[in-house]
Amino acid sequence: MKTTSQSQLPPGLHPETLAVRTAIPRSQYGENSEALYLTSGYVQPDAHTSAQRFLGEEDGYTYGRAGNPTVTSFEMRLAAIEGTESCMATSSGMSAIMLMIFTLLKSGDHVIISQSMFGSTIKLIGTEFARFGVESSIVAQSDVAAWKAAVRQNTKILFAETPTNPLTDVCDIQALADVAHNAGALLAVDNCFATPVLQRPIEMGADIIMHSGTKYLDGQGRVMAGALCASEKLVKEKFLPVMKNSGLILAPFNAWVLIKGLETLDIRIRAQSAKALEMAKWLEQQPQIARVYYPSLPSHPQHELAMKQMSGNGGALLSFDVKASSAEEARQRAFHVLDSLQVLSLCTNLGDTKTLLTHPASTSHGKLSDAQRSAAGIGQGMIRMAVGLEHVGDMQADLLHGLNTL
Numbered sequence: 001m002k003t004t005s006q007s008q009l010p011p012g013l014h015p016e017t018l019a020v021r022t023a024i025p026r027s028q029y030g031e032n033s034e035a036l037y038l039t040s041g042y043v044q045p046d047a048h049t050s051a052q053r054f055l056g057e058e059d060g061y062t063y064g065r066a067g068n069p070t071v072t073s074f075e076m077r078l079a080a081i082e083g084t085e086s087c088m089a090t091s092s093g094m095s096a097i098m099l100m101i102f103t104l105l106k107s108g109d110h111v112i113i114s115q116s117m118f119g120s121t122i123k124l125i126g127t128e129f130a131r132f133g134v135e136s137s138i139v140a141q142s143d144v145a146a147w148k149a150a151v152r153q154n155t156k157i158l159f160a161e162t163p164t165n166p167l168t169d170v171c172d173i174q175a176l177a178d179v180a181h182n183a184g185a186l187l188a189v190d191n192c193f194a195t196p197v198l199q200r201p202i203e204m205g206a207d208i209i210m211h212s213g214t215k216y217l218d219g220q221g222r223v224m225a226g227a228l229c230a231s232e233k234l235v236k237e238k239f240l241p242v243m244k245n246s247g248l249i250l251a252p253f254n255a256w257v258l259i260k261g262l263e264t265l266d267i268r269i270r271a272q273s274a275k276a277l278e279m280a281k282w283l284e285q286q287p288q289i290a291r292v293y294y295p296s297l298p299s300h301p302q303h304e305l306a307m308k309q310m311s312g313n314g315g316a317l318l319s320f321d322v323k324a325s326s327a328e329e330a331r332q333r334a335f336h337v338l339d340s341l342q343v344l345s346l347c348t349n350l351g352d353t354k355t356l357l358t359h360p361a362s363t364s365h366g367k368l369s370d371a372q373r374s375a376a377g378i379g380q381g382m383i384r385m386a387v388g389l390e391h392v393g394d395m396q397a398d399l400l401h402g403l404n405t406l
Ligand SMILES: *Cc1c(COP(=O)(O)O)cnc(C)c1O
Pocket: 092, 093, 094, 095, 118, 121, 161, 165, 190, 192, 193, 211, 212, 213, 214, 215, 224, 225, 226
């Protein structure tokens, strides 16, 4: 609904404070924890007010597809942490991308994305929206010149994700914002992996920050959610009207779970990133491992940029290649490590307090041809590890079950 960006709090509060305090006003009952408003309809005080609300001339809820107070609290809280004027919550990360492209582009418009982006993002923009005449270029993640060279007269959006999954490739947000703005286009950033705790794209010139709330914002692997953080103008005048008619709204229960997730985002991200750094350094020392991908390691190709852009922190996601002499052997060895786990989970998700491992070559990137996969740098020996909150010693011991028996 009216994405209330104003709140009763004094100005100048820090993100950690805003993360536990920003919400719609308490109800007449004075509940301390934010209320969960599970309702699809709203009783109108009188017919005139109802008419004004439907016209958008007066604040107030009308119908569950158009807005919900619990969803508004989540939107206010995430906007406050990202540092944007406003936010629009959606039912999943993909529906946030759907809403953004559907709202801002039309047939004949052009969008630039990177080849390292989330697989469904590339598929949605490069294949599904292509059916409606939306043009796209797919460029190398960290090559600013390639993004610049891909700009056309009809380019409306540059859409970047940094760091990426599973290679933790980084791109320069500030440089891409300049490229976008010089072309009269917008820069959108998928901030799923760094989260606003480590990276605030709005301060580097991004116009739209997209989230899969399913990941670190929930943080405990419970619900699907998404969001677009942007200016009041973009949210109110562009996203909201399309949102109301497209049914992409976030469910109130999921919003309530996320409100609580955001309260611990800062401490979770810092704790999980610290554990990920310890794991990355340890993995680099293991004789069975060929390479570790993690932004805080000096061996990372964009280490300096990543540290500058991500508050000196690498995030909670890393990947590593198991040593092998052929692709066949690499796959067997990676499977052996995964099948030997006794504590950590083999699970296609990330951003959980439980450590989750995946084999990208046979799952998220399983549909690519061998040539496409090796061009993307994803081998059969690669394991992705989304580090949770378990004790680092226990994580290491669990990985050694497989590594020591290769
Ligand atoms: C998971 C993910 C998405 C999609 O989000 P869903 O909530 O699964 O729809 C988009 N981008 C990134 C980087 C993701 O990890």
